[in-house]
Amino acid sequence: MKVLIIGSGGREHALVSKVAENNSVEKVYCAPGNGGSIRENKCENIxxxxxxxxxxxxxENRIDITIVGSEELLVQGIVDKFKKNGLKILGPSQKAARLEGSKAYSKEFMKKYGIKTAAYEVFENEIKALEYLKKCEYPIVIKADGLAAGKGVVICNDFIEAKSSINDFMILDIFKGSGKKIVIEEFLEGVEASILSITDGKTILPFISSKDHKQIFDGDMGPNTGGMGVIAPNPYCNKKVLEEFEKYILQPTLVGIQEEAMDYRGIIFFGIMITSKGVYSLEYNVRFGDPETQAVLPLMKSDFVELVISAIEGNLESFDLQWKSGYSCCVIAASKGYPVSYNTGFEISEQDKLEGKLFIAGAKEEDGVLKTSGGRVLGITGIGETLDIAKEIAYTDMKKIKFEGMYYRTDIGK
Structure with a gap:
């Protein structure tokens, strides 16, 4: 088989690594890929x-399977175009991709199908939004309606912060159109969890849970990023939580997908909040999460390519998805100044052999040398029998990596 992975982040590097494990896979292409994917067995960057x-x-290259990492391309309808040309591709149709492409649409979908979620209002006029915010209880959550690279959610503690966010989103247009329409949402107190899943439109198979650390600084302080680290499984996702998630979120979502006649054979990522009042749905993503993928896929015992084929061919009901015992911890190293402004082009050096797995995100290879090219530069995933062992491996390895301005959180998994 020949497999095409589309994207350039740490998520795509992890996908390349996992796909290459399958003995039937002869070649993996990554478009455009990065300085890590090109170093993987069987892989060529395009x-x-x-x-x-x-x-x-x-x-032209008779690709057998395509896996899309990029949410932008899914929203633009890449799956529909590939299928129209007889190609096998893992991902939702353009219609189904609206579940991530529009926060307002996804909230309306949740409401329609009785999926437990926070109370909300949608606004396209900043004056009306500000009038509403004057009467709100704080904290309050403001979300950009469209895609914003994981940074379009702000928790506002008072009206001054909310007004500033409205100015950023709707007036200054920092998300280039994605924040012109916003969702103002009730703040839920609790612990977040991420649950990647795969669906063929008839069945949804959830993966093991994970816990992302979104904010840039230790103690969950500072602005949101694309994710500064992940642990899996999430220790807060006990049996009761997972049962509630399946009953009140996963199954009604599947009903909605079927009722809306969505062509959905791909990944569905559930962001949930575990509260004292139960489990709530925060959002959907219609693709693999980053950096959740780097923590979850290394724990998958089943063959990943066989799972993908089962989803594409509509046979997930009979697939026995199995997981390794143990835990993973992925710690992300970022460029100084991320997520605002940062410099690139710094050489990355590896001081000693790593025990964990290095996943490259924002770095490219130039004449055999890795150099930084993005905000989130790399991640290291440690695997262990306990979470403490997994964390120790990831952090011990991180000390062996060097580049100018390198920054990472020291409390992932604490």
Missing amino acids: NITKIDELLSFAL
């Missing part, structure tokens, strides 16, 4: 990013 170029490449 410097293309546009849907039409990717489609031509897949047809």
